[in-house]
Structure formats: structure tokens, C-alpha cells
Amino acid sequence: MASAPSSSSSSSSSKLCFNSDCKDFKSERPKKGWRLRTGDLAELCDRCGSAFEEGRFCDIFHANASGWRNCETCRKRIHCGCIISSNTFVLLDPGGIECFTCARKNIILPSNLPWPQSLSLQNRLSERLRDISSKSWSQLAGSGPVPWKQAPSLFNPASSSDMPPDGHSVVELPNNFDKIYGNERLPTSSLEKKNEDFSGISANWNVKLGSREMVLMNGMRNEDKSSPCINMCQQHHSLKEDSSSQPFGLSVPYSSPNERNGLIGVTGIHSQQTPPHPGKQFSGTMHLALDSSNEAQVRNGRPRADARGRSQLLPRYWPRCTELELQQISIDSNSVITPLFQKTLSASDAGRIGRLVLPKKCAETYFPPISQPEGLPLKILDAKGKEWIFQFRFWPNNNSRMYVLEGVTPCIQSMQLQAGDTVTFSRLEPEGRLVMGFRKATNAMPPDQDNEANKTGNGFSAHEVELGDPSSWSKIDKSGYIAKEALGSKSLISRKRKNNILGSKSKRLKIENDDIIELKITWQEAQGLLRPPPNHVPSIVVIEGFEFEEYEDAPVLGKPTIFTSDNMGERIQWAQCEDCLKWRKLPACALLPSKWTCSDNSWDPERSSCSVAQELTSEQLENLLPPSGSKKMKAVKQDPDHAEALEGLDTLANLAILGEGEALPASSQATTKHPRHRPGCSCIVCIQPPSGKGPKHKQTCTCNVCLTVKRRFRTLMLRREKKQSEREAETTRKKMQQQNSQQLPSSEILLDDDSLHNSNTGDSSPNMNKDGNDGSDDDPHRIKSSVSPFKGQIDLNIQPEREEELSPGSDSGVVKLLHDATEMYLKQQQNVLNSGTGDSSGSQSQHVGDVVREEKLSNGVIHGSSSHNADKEHTQSLPMNV
DNA sequence: TTAGAGCATGGTC
DNA sequence: GGACCATGCTCTA
Incomplete structure (x- = not known):
């Protein structure tokens, strides 16, 4: 060479x-x-x-040099051992190389692909590479030495290239060169693992590329601009070059050869070697070509970034970004987002300590090197473009390091993240800035379901693009990714990832992801469906003077049914068989499991088989069923606040999923800090961060707990107002009765009375309450007792009586919270009034009462869940995707 | 007394 | 068995 x-x-x-x-x-x-x-x-x-122009440079000058290999496809001889030809081939996963001509022939990569097309490319590329991979390993492995450009990923020196953070202020990665740390390092693991195998290359690397300014990736001819490469940081170097060929991206740090393990590395600015050309002030800039994972990265001129690093990461840290996320992150429309890694927040990450533990490899690969535990401040943008400054540092830990981002609490809170949610670190190119996105836990489908959702198009993640193995994808311009073996690898990694979504200690929120179903449901629905096991007696927890019911057992997920009255005026409910989808009439008090079938119809033996015809005619059924288009969606359209409220149901929904008639898995253990709480406890205490380490709840707090409290309080207020409206109506009715001296038996009034009666008590039948135990949500009396006879659902159950004792001047955070919720609710109700009929003359409470009446009077059907009185906010359909 | 910083421990891979 | 990492524990301000 x-x-x-x-x-x-x-x-x-x-x-x-x-x-x-x-x-x-x-x-x-x-x-x-x-x-x-x-x-x-x-x-x-x-x-x-x-x-050079004719591509014969190596043939002429390097004929006797080492590093010649044959293309696995056309067997063309290619020199893989020098910079000149480094971009004329791609590395294959199982080893071996393929000339770029063949690579391009096999993988045609149009430019500016939109996202959907990138998926097809994924498949194509995946298939293609699988095909290649089917070749015998020996065949490929024996085809020659590993090309030098693979070496950077092989010769990872000590992880911490230690550069004192002296005097460096905020690091803004990576291309603010006046701020950046220029030394680069590579993860230790890859070096340690591969160095033995490729010691020859190592020597070669050392000899040939001993200069710290060794250019690892030469200038590319136009044809080669699409050659895969891994860009690394460049310091003190102008970016005036054409961006298409200019490397951008974070520094991929490496350490000097004399560091820690003494392994050979590409020298950085801390190299002991004297820069041959100090005037250039290079700091180990490297443009690395493909790593061993053989990314056929063709980016139309924009170098691929950090594929090597990603290939070293555990699958759990592979970034999975949705199109939406990328769009959100893409602050600058001209920017390209390169997802780097993701981290599922643990309880401690999301806790108030404000420390986000970074995976070591990720930190060492994508973040600037730090030598001192104090680390350095790091500027990271969020998806909205807001800049956050975190302290990137580490702790010595078992002869290793533990990297953390400190000061993340404001950001975490701003994003309303909690344990189980995912933060994604990406890089904005060409600026090279770090961007931090996030994904709420329930928005992230397991990969398998992603696929299914994408296939069927019925998932809520229809727009989600599974990037799969990040080492296998490559973003094409701004619009698409290509991926190799993404589909194949997903199934393999999915289970692992599932098991790692939450840390082992995040047991409160840990769920068996195998059991995850995509559940989009309003929280009222969830409440309506949840009920503790039979014979369950809730205990009362007093938090800041407020009593909350605490359900210490796993809730039971009931089957949604439709309540109505039969011809005799007796309340009944209609339930649909899971198998035959026929609707069966059941007594109102029936409590159904979530998977109820005709065979379970013990109330009507004649119709305990799916073969028996349905009682309802199609017309009756049409009247019975809710109109198409869920109320929820309407609500979303009409009321963004409501939509926001719907979004906060993740925890509840997860709990609902969890508790489907079974106890929680043994892995879900309560923490020692909550001795009163048992697995599955979904009380307001247990949905908070563990050990009381969650953020303090202020009036403006928007954490899940506070949102839950607010939402529940809103419902409570709604009930109160209903009650109040009923009282008013009652008063009015009495007055009118007195005035009319029983001469005007207004049918309307009577009707109202009846409806009010219904709306007040739901079903006044004691049996209903007892058996149904769900109407308790509408029954304010229920919470007067510390031992509730109703076993309806997990709920906060704030005592209305206590609300009335609320003092605006109270110092209690919860009191303020509730007070705020009250105001918010009243405002919303006012908005409803103003935007509804336009008739703002009525009182709010009257309006609420009207709403309730209207709904209940409509064809006499009350939609709800099993043994659940109608809750006006209950969505009439339960769009659950499994 | 509390919050934060740093280290230690133990579970998981 | 070692590395990683979540989180508990202890010390200090």
C-alpha cells in the first residue's frame, strides 16, 4: 500500500x-x-x-501490496488496503467484499426516497444481504485480509480517550469546531473483540496510518460519493467543502495508543505522536468506511454516520424512530436526522435525581470523550428545538465507568416522560448537533406488532418506520432509510428488547411485553373496565389529607357491554360473543370476563351456543350500537385539552392490560418503599416514581400523576355538577309543581325527572351497584365509606366533601392541584357552553345536566362496560388492536 | 431535615 | 465470569 x-x-x-x-x-x-x-x-x-481517474491507480502502484481481495459477486480483484480504492467496494456481513459496481447493481438506491419506499428498500436490501450471507463463511472469510477501512472499527482502543475537559465550556457536537473535543475514540469492546482476529491489520494500520492525520477516507469521485462511510469528527476544519462529501457528525471517539489497554488506536489530539503537520491542527478526523457489518450505505453523497458505533450497541439501544419523531426532531428542514441510540428510561432515570444513565457504549461512541469524572456540559436540543444543557459525566464503577447525563429533570419533565418512556438521541446534520427525542411508552409497539401494524395498516403506529438494526440502515438523504436484514433481525431482537424495555428494577412499571396489546382507550373507559377481583375490599390511603382508595390487587378487565332496558323496563345489558360476534342479552348485573363467549352465557342457556341465532334484528342492533366514529375522536377534534387528557392514559391502560383477570407476573414487585402496595397496585401512589423520588408536584406539574389526578378530579367535578344540576332541576321541578298546583303534569318534567334519576344514580338498583360495582364511578356516596361495597375500578376517589373544604390558600400541593383542576374544568365547561349551542344563558351545571340527559335519552341506550352505568365520557367503541 | 453527589451493590446479560 | 447498569446507600452541604 x-x-x-x-x-x-x-x-x-x-x-x-x-x-x-x-x-x-x-x-x-x-x-x-x-x-x-x-x-x-x-x-x-x-x-x-x-x-486514478480510470480506476487503475492501485493496479499500477499497489500491485504488490497486500489487501487485494475479490468481489464476491463478480470476482473482480479489488485492492482493499489503501485509501485510494477504499470507496470502490463494500463489506459484506459474512465477510468478504463486493465491488461497488455489483453492490449498486444489486441494490439500486434511488435518491430522495420517501419513507415508504425506504421500507421496500429495506426488504430488498435485506433479502439481498441475506442472499449474500448464505454463502459459506469460510468462503468469504478466506477471501483476503480485512480491508483497512474496516480497521477503525476493529482497533478500538480504550474507551475513554482521556482528554481533560479543561476550559471547555459547553460542547456542542460536533461541528462547532471551536467547541468540540476533537479526539475520537472507539468503543473498547469492538477492539477487544476483534483485535485478535485482525492483528495483522492492526499492524498494518499502525504502520501505514500511524500519522494522526492519516486520512482514512479519501476524496471520492462523484461516483463514489455514495460510498458508505462512517464519518467522524473533524476539528478545526472548515466546512466549506461540499457537504455531500464532507463528513459531518459526532465525533466517534477513540483513544491514543498509549491509553488504557495499550491497544493500537488512531491517534487523537492526545496522541503522543507529533503531528506531522501541526499547522493543520487535525484531531484524528476520520472518515471511516463500512464496518464489518457491511452496511451498503449509499447516501447519495452524504456520508453515513456512526454505523460502526451502532453495530456495537446492544439492540435495546438501537434507535427506533418513527417518521413523526424524525419530523419532529428535524428542527431544520434542511437537516438530516441520524438516530444514534435510544434509552428506555428507568425509574431512576425519570426520577427526580435528574440523572440519566447512559449506556456506556453509547456514551463513549456518540458523546465526547471525557477523562475527568466531572465531565463536561453538553448541549442537546429537544424536538422542539429547545436547547438543554446537561452535564455529561461518569463515575468510576468497578474499574469501569458509568456515564450519566445530569440535570435532565427539567427536560424529562418538559417532555412529560416517565419510566418506561424512551428517549432517543439523534444527530442533526450537517450541524452535527445532538438532538433528544422521546417516545412515550405506549406509543412504542413491540417490533413484531410494528410489522403487523404496518402490514395491516390498522395500528396506531402505521406511520412508524422500524429502523431495525441501526447498523443496518442508512438514511438516504432526508427522506428515507435503507436497511438490511431489518426484518429478519427484528424477530430475534424483539424478545430481548421486550425483556429489556424496562430495567430489572423498574418493576412497578415492568410488564410482560408479550402480553402487550395496543390499547387506545380513554381513561374513563379504562376505569370503567377495571375492577378489583371479587371480594376485594379497598383500603384507604391518605395523601396530603385526601383519602384515596387503594386497590392492592390486580384489577380485572371486564368486557364492554351495552346497557339498555327491555320492553318491561328492566335493565339489561348486551354483550357480544368473542367468537361468533353475536350479541346476547344478559342481566344488567352480569359481570363478564374480557373474553366472553356464548358458551359463558349461563343466564340464557338457550343462547349459550354460538350456533343459536341472535335475538336482535339488524335494525335493533344498529340502534343499539354506537354510531361510527368514536366519541373519543370527536372529542379530540373538538377539544385539544381533551385529547391531551386521552394521551395520559398510558399507565392506566397498561395496568388495565396487565390486570386482565390475572395477577401480575412475579416480576412486578412493589418496591420496598411502598410496603402497603402490592403488585398491580394502581393507586395514585404507585403510579408515581418509586421511593418518593419523583418530582414534586407543583400547580403546573404535568406529570402523569398530576394529570391523572386532574383528570379524575375533573370527572369528579362533572359528577358534582351533575348532582348539582339535578338538585337544581329537582328544585325547579318542585317549584313548578307548586306553582302549577299539579295542573301541569309536564311530561317533559317528568321525563327529566326520570332521566335525572337515572343520571343521578345510574341504576338505583342496589343489586346493580353491588354486582355491577362499576357504577360506583358515578356514585359519589360510594367513597364515603372507607370500605367500599363497590368494587368498580381503580380510581382516585377523592371525597367530594373534602373538595368543598378546599381552601384556595392552602399550601398543600395537591390542594392547589385540585383547585387548578377545578378551574380548568370550569373553563372547559364554559368553553363547551360557548362553543356548543351558542346559548350561554344556561348555567354550566345545567348544561352538564343537559348533556347527560341528552345522552341518556337517546334511544334509551346507555353505553358502558359490563355492569357499568353510563359514563358520558365513555367511548362507545373500544378500538383495541392486538 | 433534605437534597444532591458519589459510591457500592447486586441483578442481568 | 465479567461487564453493564439500575438503584440503594451513605456522606455532605
């Missing part, structure tokens, strides 16, 4: 051809060769220049 002058300065200053094997002089207008790390192009004499 020809050694090249180590700096473009020499090439520009010397009249000799840049090719060290050539003694010729350059012409006045030297021919341009490969790109140097400086961004300049090697200047060659005419002969060498022509050879």
Missing part, C-alpha cells in the same frame, strides 16, 4: 506528485485525486491522475 503524504499542505506546497511512489512533478494544473482529510484533493501528476 502506498504511503501517502500525510497532509494536503505538503501536497499543495510540493511540486511532486502526491503519490509517494511517483517521482514525477505535477503539472501546473495537477490532476485531482482522492480526497484528503483536510478536504483537499490529492494533487497528482498527469500519469497518476489519469490512473
Whole structure:
């Protein structure tokens, strides 16, 4: 392999051809060769220049050099051991190489692909690479030495290239070169694992690329601009070059050879070696080509970033970004988002300590190197473009390091993240800034379900693009990714990822993801469906003077049914068989499991088989069923606040999923800090961060707990207002009765009375309450007793009586919270009044009462869940995707 | 007394 | 068995 002058300065200053094997002089207008790390192009004499242009450079000058390999497809001989030809081939997963011509032939990569097309490319590429992978390993592995450009991923020196953070202020990665740390490091693991295998290359690397300014990726001809590469940081280097060929991205740190494990590395700014050309101030900038995972990365000129790093990451940290997320992150429309890694927040991450533990490899790969435990401040943008400054630091830990981001609490709170949610770190190119996105836990479908959802298009993640193995995808321009083996690998990693969604200690929120179903449901629905096991007696927890019912057993998920009255005026409910989908009439008090079938119809033996016809005619059924288009969706359209409220149901929904008639898995243990609480406890205490480490709840707090409290309080207020409206109506009715002296038996009033009666008590039948135990949500009396006879659902159950004792001047955070919720609710109700009929003359309570009446009077059907009185906010359909 | 910082421990991979 | 990492524990301000 020809050694090249180590700096473009020499090439520009010397009249000799840049090719060290050539003694010729350059012409006045030297021919341009490969790109140097400086961004300049090697200047060659005419002969060498022509050879380079014709792709014969290595044939001529490196014929006897090592590193020649054959294309696995066309068997063409390619020199893989030098910079000149480094972009003329791609590495294959099972080993071996493929010339770029074949690679392009096999994987046609149109530019500017929209997202959906990228998926097809994923498949194509995946298939293609699988096909390649089917070749025997021995065949491929024996085809020659590993190309040098693979070496950077192989020679990962010590992880912590230790550069003192002296005097560095905020690090803004990576291309603010006045701020950046320029040294680069590579993860230890890859070096440690692969160095043995490729020790020869290591030596080669050391000898040939000993200069810290060694350009690892030369300038590319136009044809080669799409060549895969891994860009690494560049310091003190102008970015005036064409961005299409200019590397952008975070520094992928590496350490100097004399560091920790003494392994050979590409020197950084801490290298002991004297820079051959100090004037250039290079800091180990490297443009790395494909790593061993053989990403056929074709990015139409924009170098691929950090594939090597990703390939070293555990699958759980592979970024999974949705299109929406990327769009959100893409602060600058001209920017390209390169997802780096993701981290599922643990309880401690989301806790109030404000420390986000970073996966070591991720931290060392994508974040600047730090040598001191104090670390350095790091600027990270959120999806909205807001800039956060975190302290990126580490703790010594078992002869290793534990990397943390400190000061993340405000950001976490701003994003309303909690344990189980995912933060994604991406890089914004070409600026190279770090961007932090997030994904709420329930928005993240397991990969398998992602696929299914994408296939069927019925999932809520229809727009989600599974990037799969990040080492296998590559973003094409701004619009698409290509991925290899993404589909194949997903199934393999899914289970692992499932088991790692939450940390082992995050048991309160840990759920068996195998059991996850996509559940989009209003919280009222969830409440309506949840009920504690039979014979359950809730206990009361007093939090800041407020009593909350505490359900210490797993809730039971009931089957949604439709309540109505039969011809005799007796309340009944209609339940649909899970198998035959026929609707069966059941007594109102029937409590159904979530998976109820005709065979379970013990109330009507004649119709305990799916073969028996349905009682209802189609017309009756049509009247019975709710109209298409859920109320929830309408609510979303009409009321963004309501939509926001719907979004906060994740915890509840998860709990609902969890508790489907079974106890929680043993893994879900209560923490020692909550001895009163048992697995599955969904009380207001247990949905908070553990050990009381959650953030303090202020009036403006928007955490899940506070949102839950507010929402529940809103419902409570709704009930109160209903009650109040009923009282008013009752008063009015009495007055009218008195005034009319029983001469005007207004049917309307009577009707109202009846409806009010219904709306007040739901079903006044004691049996209903007792058996149904769900109407308790509408029964304010229920919570008067510390031992509630109703076993309806998990609920906060704030005592209305206590609300009335609320003092605006109370110092209690919860009191303020409730007070705020009250105000918010009243405002919302006022908005409803104003935006509804336009008739703002009525009182709020009257309006609420009207709403209730209207709903209950509509064809006499009350929609709810099993043994559940109608809750006006209950969505009439339960769009659950499994 | 409390919050934060740092280290230690133990579970998981 | 070692590395990683979540989180508990202890010390200090």
C-alpha cells in the first residue's frame, strides 16, 4: 500500500506528485485525486491522475501490496488496503467484499426516497444481504485480509480517550469546531473483540496510518460519493467543502495508543505522536468506511454516520424512530436526522435525581470523550428545538465507568416522560448537533406488532418506520432509510428488547411485553373496565389529607357491554360473543370476563351456543350500537385539552392490560418503599416514581400523576355538577309543581325527572351497584365509606366533601392541584357552553345536566362496560388492536 | 431535615 | 465470569 503524504499542505506546497511512489512533478494544473482529510484533493501528476481517474491507480502502484481481495459477486480483484480504492467496494456481513459496481447493481438506491419506499428498500436490501450471507463463511472469510477501512472499527482502543475537559465550556457536537473535543475514540469492546482476529491489520494500520492525520477516507469521485462511510469528527476544519462529501457528525471517539489497554488506536489530539503537520491542527478526523457489518450505505453523497458505533450497541439501544419523531426532531428542514441510540428510561432515570444513565457504549461512541469524572456540559436540543444543557459525566464503577447525563429533570419533565418512556438521541446534520427525542411508552409497539401494524395498516403506529438494526440502515438523504436484514433481525431482537424495555428494577412499571396489546382507550373507559377481583375490599390511603382508595390487587378487565332496558323496563345489558360476534342479552348485573363467549352465557342457556341465532334484528342492533366514529375522536377534534387528557392514559391502560383477570407476573414487585402496595397496585401512589423520588408536584406539574389526578378530579367535578344540576332541576321541578298546583303534569318534567334519576344514580338498583360495582364511578356516596361495597375500578376517589373544604390558600400541593383542576374544568365547561349551542344563558351545571340527559335519552341506550352505568365520557367503541 | 453527589451493590446479560 | 447498569446507600452541604 502506498504511503501517502500525510497532509494536503505538503501536497499543495510540493511540486511532486502526491503519490509517494511517483517521482514525477505535477503539472501546473495537477490532476485531482482522492480526497484528503483536510478536504483537499490529492494533487497528482498527469500519469497518476489519469490512473486514478480510470480506476487503475492501485493496479499500477499497489500491485504488490497486500489487501487485494475479490468481489464476491463478480470476482473482480479489488485492492482493499489503501485509501485510494477504499470507496470502490463494500463489506459484506459474512465477510468478504463486493465491488461497488455489483453492490449498486444489486441494490439500486434511488435518491430522495420517501419513507415508504425506504421500507421496500429495506426488504430488498435485506433479502439481498441475506442472499449474500448464505454463502459459506469460510468462503468469504478466506477471501483476503480485512480491508483497512474496516480497521477503525476493529482497533478500538480504550474507551475513554482521556482528554481533560479543561476550559471547555459547553460542547456542542460536533461541528462547532471551536467547541468540540476533537479526539475520537472507539468503543473498547469492538477492539477487544476483534483485535485478535485482525492483528495483522492492526499492524498494518499502525504502520501505514500511524500519522494522526492519516486520512482514512479519501476524496471520492462523484461516483463514489455514495460510498458508505462512517464519518467522524473533524476539528478545526472548515466546512466549506461540499457537504455531500464532507463528513459531518459526532465525533466517534477513540483513544491514543498509549491509553488504557495499550491497544493500537488512531491517534487523537492526545496522541503522543507529533503531528506531522501541526499547522493543520487535525484531531484524528476520520472518515471511516463500512464496518464489518457491511452496511451498503449509499447516501447519495452524504456520508453515513456512526454505523460502526451502532453495530456495537446492544439492540435495546438501537434507535427506533418513527417518521413523526424524525419530523419532529428535524428542527431544520434542511437537516438530516441520524438516530444514534435510544434509552428506555428507568425509574431512576425519570426520577427526580435528574440523572440519566447512559449506556456506556453509547456514551463513549456518540458523546465526547471525557477523562475527568466531572465531565463536561453538553448541549442537546429537544424536538422542539429547545436547547438543554446537561452535564455529561461518569463515575468510576468497578474499574469501569458509568456515564450519566445530569440535570435532565427539567427536560424529562418538559417532555412529560416517565419510566418506561424512551428517549432517543439523534444527530442533526450537517450541524452535527445532538438532538433528544422521546417516545412515550405506549406509543412504542413491540417490533413484531410494528410489522403487523404496518402490514395491516390498522395500528396506531402505521406511520412508524422500524429502523431495525441501526447498523443496518442508512438514511438516504432526508427522506428515507435503507436497511438490511431489518426484518429478519427484528424477530430475534424483539424478545430481548421486550425483556429489556424496562430495567430489572423498574418493576412497578415492568410488564410482560408479550402480553402487550395496543390499547387506545380513554381513561374513563379504562376505569370503567377495571375492577378489583371479587371480594376485594379497598383500603384507604391518605395523601396530603385526601383519602384515596387503594386497590392492592390486580384489577380485572371486564368486557364492554351495552346497557339498555327491555320492553318491561328492566335493565339489561348486551354483550357480544368473542367468537361468533353475536350479541346476547344478559342481566344488567352480569359481570363478564374480557373474553366472553356464548358458551359463558349461563343466564340464557338457550343462547349459550354460538350456533343459536341472535335475538336482535339488524335494525335493533344498529340502534343499539354506537354510531361510527368514536366519541373519543370527536372529542379530540373538538377539544385539544381533551385529547391531551386521552394521551395520559398510558399507565392506566397498561395496568388495565396487565390486570386482565390475572395477577401480575412475579416480576412486578412493589418496591420496598411502598410496603402497603402490592403488585398491580394502581393507586395514585404507585403510579408515581418509586421511593418518593419523583418530582414534586407543583400547580403546573404535568406529570402523569398530576394529570391523572386532574383528570379524575375533573370527572369528579362533572359528577358534582351533575348532582348539582339535578338538585337544581329537582328544585325547579318542585317549584313548578307548586306553582302549577299539579295542573301541569309536564311530561317533559317528568321525563327529566326520570332521566335525572337515572343520571343521578345510574341504576338505583342496589343489586346493580353491588354486582355491577362499576357504577360506583358515578356514585359519589360510594367513597364515603372507607370500605367500599363497590368494587368498580381503580380510581382516585377523592371525597367530594373534602373538595368543598378546599381552601384556595392552602399550601398543600395537591390542594392547589385540585383547585387548578377545578378551574380548568370550569373553563372547559364554559368553553363547551360557548362553543356548543351558542346559548350561554344556561348555567354550566345545567348544561352538564343537559348533556347527560341528552345522552341518556337517546334511544334509551346507555353505553358502558359490563355492569357499568353510563359514563358520558365513555367511548362507545373500544378500538383495541392486538 | 433534605437534597444532591458519589459510591457500592447486586441483578442481568 | 465479567461487564453493564439500575438503584440503594451513605456522606455532605
